[in-house]
Amino acid sequence: SSVLEIKDLHVSVETEQGAKQILRGVDLTIKQGETHAIMGPNGSGKSTLAYAIAGHPRYEVTSGSILLDGEEVTEMGVDERAQAGLFLAMQYPVEIPGVTNANFLRTAKTAIDGEAPAIRGWMKEVKTAMDNLRMDESFASRNVNEGFSGGEKKRNEILQLELLTPKFAVLDETDSGLDVDALKIVSEGVNRAKDNTGLGLMLITHYTRILRYIKPDFVHVFVNGRIAEQGGPELADRLEEEGYDRFLVDA
Numbered sequence: 001s002s003v004l005e006i007k008d009l010h011v012s013v014e015t016e017q018g019a020k021q022i023l024r025g026v027d028l029t030i031k032q033g034e035t036h037a038i039m040g041p042n043g044s045g046k047s048t049l050a051y052a053i054a055g056h057p058r059y060e061v062t063s064g065s066i067l068l069d070g071e072e073v074t075e076m077g078v079d080e081r082a083q084a085g086l087f088l089a090m091q092y093p094v095e096i097p098g099v100t101n102a103n104f105l106r107t108a109k110t111a112i113d114g115e116a117p118a119i120r121g122w123m124k125e126v127k128t129a130m131d132n133l134r135m136d137e138s139f140a141s142r143n144v145n146e147g148f149s150g151g152e153k154k155r156n157e158i159l160q161l162e163l164l165t166p167k168f169a170v171l172d173e174t175d176s177g178l179d180v181d182a183l184k185i186v187s188e189g190v191n192r193a194k195d196n197t198g199l200g201l202m203l204i205t206h207y208t209r210i211l212r213y214i215k216p217d218f219v220h221v222f223v224n225g226r227i228a229e230q231g232g233p234e235l236a237d238r239l240e241e242e243g244y245d246r247f248l249v250d251a
């Protein structure tokens with residue numbers, strides 16, 4: 001089984017005023033099959049961690065490392081990261097004009113596996129996954145995320161997650177903007193991916209709501225670019241009651 005190790009990670013972001021240090025020494029190890037919730041106040045650096053793992057060009061790893069089974073992820077291109085088994089769902093999913101959802105999924109699957117999936121079995125898999133996520137079949141022939149509502153984009157992310165069967169997934173605020181019914185459908189999809197493929201999950205969320213449906217094994221609280229506290233699911237319960245105030249006293 002695989003392991004994703006983040007070691008003393010420092011990351012800066014490119015801004016108009018120059019580079020700004022955001023992550024200041026993050027240590028985190030996720031094994032396949034584990035779910036880690038990354039929580040914390042707005043601006044604490046949660047998305048920065050996601051972008052650094054994804055290889056977003058504006059985010060520079062200034063020191064430390066991200067290792068997937070001992071291999072340095074920060075030296076991989078974005079496509080290589082996907083081939084190595086990483087799945088990154090961003091807070092603001094991109095639209096891809098001129099590329100249908102079905103073609104995108106097949107191309108991504110082919111790139112990741114190194115060979116095209118057999119067409120019949122694949123079509124069936126896509127249809128089943130879309131049915132499970134209560135997505136109308138018309139979404140297969142629509143351009144990726146183009147004109148999708150916020151909730152539809154989130155479902156589409158989970159569709160990708162279920163079909164591309166990565167080793168590790170980073171989901172950034174997948175719960176934001178979802179009503180309860182959509183949250184349940186999306187969470188069921190994530191739980192299927194966990195059950196079926198032993199997915200290792202980094203679930204980034206400001207709110208505890210999604211953790212009622214996707215149970216974390218570990219909870220880490222980000223404050224000011226570092227992990228300020230970690231624990232088990234009970235830490236999320238405490239945050240639900242108390243909020244983040246006690247972490248911000250001398251911030």
Ligand code: ADP
Pocket residue numbers: 013014015020022040041042043044045046047048049058
């Ligand atoms: P979170 O996801 O926890 O809300 P972020 O990682 O988005 O936090 O942001 C952490 C800090 O980095 C914030 O102060 C934010 O303003 C800053 N930051 C992130 N991205 C950029 C950017 N592209 N330009 C300027 N500042 C940024």
Ligand code: MG
Pocket residue numbers: 042043047
């Ligand atoms: Mg935020």
Ligand code: MG
Pocket residue numbers: 046047048091172173
């Ligand atoms: Mg964020």
